[in-house]
Amino acid sequence: MGLVLFPGDDDTSSPDVSWSCTGFAVFRRWLAQAEGFDLDEMHGFGGQRSWSDVLTSLAPFLDHPDGGGLDLSPVQCAAMLPRLQEIADQFQERGPDPLVQRHRTDARNLAGVLRFCIDKDVDLLFS
Numbered sequence: 001m002g003l004v005l006f007p008g009d010d011d012t013s014s015p016d017v018s019w020s021c022t023g024f025a026v027f028r029r030w031l032a033q034a035e036g037f038d039l040d041e042m043h044g045f046g047g048q049r050s051w052s053d054v055l056t057s058l059a060p061f062l063d064h065p066d067g068g069g070l071d072l073s074p075v076q077c078a079a080m081l082p083r084l085q086e087i088a089d090q091f092q093e094r095g096p097d098p099l100v101q102r103h104r105t106d107a108r109n110l111a112g113v114l115r116f117c118i119d120k121d122v123d124l125l126f127s
Helices: 021-034 074-094 098-120
Strands: 002-007 017-020 124-126
Touching: 002 021, 002 098, 017 021, 017 098, 021 074, 021 098, 074 098, 098 124
Parallel strands: none
Antiparallel strands: 002 017, 002 124
8 A cells, every 4th residue: 555646636647646655654754854853753753743843844745644634735835846846956966875866756756746736726635
């Protein structure tokens, strides 16, 4: 079983991005680390730290349930996109570590889906 993020446009040919459940967890931990905090310390991930203590435009994505939950709006997608792209770009100079390269690819693929949601003015769905 895994997780797919896709535009809510009812078109199966639209771009999507998918992970195994474990892969999604690892990807989100990597993003949180890039933002300067440990996801395991956060409320909802086993910790007590409140999301209001963290300043990141990626919070709606990082704090989203793996499946279900509220959709992310085009406005939320637009707020997250620049930072997601910055993170992917900043790790470009860190060498050929396969896991980092995988995360960069996932970040770029997610950025493409976010961009599509923004352009089409549709929500990002989690399934």
